Amino acid sequence: MSLEIADPRSGRTATGSARARSRGNFEKYSWIFMRVSGLVLVFLVLGHLLIMNVLDGGVQRINFGFVAGRWSSPFWQTWDLLQLWLAMLHGANGMRTVINDYAEKPATAFRLRMLLYVVTVFIVALGTLVIFTFDPNIA
Amino acid sequence: MASAPAGTLYRGGEGMWSWVAHRITGVAVFFFLLVHVMDTALVRVSPSAYDVVIATYKTPIVNVMEVGLVGAVLYHALNGIRIVLVDFWEPGPRHQKAMFRGIIVIWLLLMIPGTYFMLIHTIESLFGSTS
Numbered sequence: 529m530s531l532e533i534a535d536p537r538s539g540r541t542a543t544g545s546a547r548a549r550s551r552g553n554f555e556k557y558s559w560i561f562m563r564v565s566g567l568v569l570v571f572l573v574l575g576h577l578l579i580m581n582v583l584d585g586g587v588q589r590i591n592f593g594f595v596a597g598r599w600s601s602p603f604w605q606t607w608d609l610l611q612l613w614l615a616m617l618h619g620a621n622g623m624r625t626v627i628n629d630y631a632e633k634p635a636t637a638f639r640l641r642m643l644l645y646v647v648t649v650f651i652v653a654l655g656t657l658v659i660f661t662f663d664p665n666i667a
Numbered sequence: 668m669a670s671a672p673a674g675t676l677y678r679g680g681e682g683m684w685s686w687v688a689h690r691i692t693g694v695a696v697f698f699f700l701l702v703h704v705m706d707t708a709l710v711r712v713s714p715s716a717y718d719v720v721i722a723t724y725k726t727p728i729v730n731v732m733e734v735g736l737v738g739a740v741l742y743h744a745l746n747g748i749r750i751v752l753v754d755f756w757e758p759g760p761r762h763q764k765a766m767f768r769g770i771i772v773i774w775l776l777l778m779i780p781g782t783y784f785m786l787i788h789t790i791e792s793l794f795g796s797t798s
Contacts, residue, residue: 563747563751563754563755566747566751567747567748567751570744570747570748573744574740574744577737577740581733581737581785585788585792586784586785586788587721587724587725587730587733587785587788588725588788588789588791588792589788590721590724591717591718591721592714592715592717592718593714595707595710596710612704615700616700616704619693619697619700620697622693622694622697623694623697626693626694651700651701651704654704654705654708655704655707655708657711658708658710658711661711662711663711666711666713666714667713
């Protein structure tokens with residue numbers, strides 16, 4: 529006959545703790561995501577800014593034809609798609625943190641977060657659609 | 668004035684102000700990103716619709732704002748690397764002040780030529796190329 533010893537604090541952590549009531553390790557994964565996506569974005573975004581604003585004629589040479597030339601290459605399509613998704617999720621998660629820090633009323637914080645999520649989904653969907661359906665011969 | 672309690676990384680001094688600047692640049696870049704995806708989406712409307720809006724990016728005043736945008740992104744990127752080093756590099760927290768001074772130096776070294784090249788394209792397109 530074995531002796532059953534419950535885990536320390538098991539009676540409370542199972543249902544009562546803040547972590548158990550919330551969403552598991554969501555905040556930990558969001559913290560890790562900010563660092564991983566941030567390091568990838570350092571290369572993607574600084575490369576993007578260097579190409580678009582500094583090299584050759586900088587912003588002065590950008591027009592529809594320039595975009596069409598770039599997006600004829602799967603390399604730049606992939607670059608821009610990854611950049612769009614990572615930048616929007618990194619930025620939205622940062623804004624979520626800012627809202628949670630400064631919005632004092634829970635209802636205000638909730639409304640601002642919902643607005644943020646709607647805008648984020650809209651922009652990510654719009655940008656993704658544009659990259660995948662780009663037509664260089666549009667009239 | 669009383670000095671900050673020992674052992675705090677985020678109250679007063681480099682630790683706090685680097686964090687404040689990280690927030691401000693992050694929020695500013697996020698709002699620009701929303702606008703930027705929408706202006707690029709005009710390539711699905713027509714070439715002329717896109718070119719008309721992109722023309723505003725080429726005006727001198729907006730061009731100077733782009734230097735500010737690049738400066739904000741560059742600071743956020745460099746300080747982000749510093750944050751990763753503070754979090755994951757064992758001696759990182761002890762060197763956070765030196766790393767902050769380091770990223771300011773790197774920022775200046777990149778922004779001085781960067782500003783020159785970003786503005787010279789606009790100046791040349793306004794007054795003709797000198798080369």
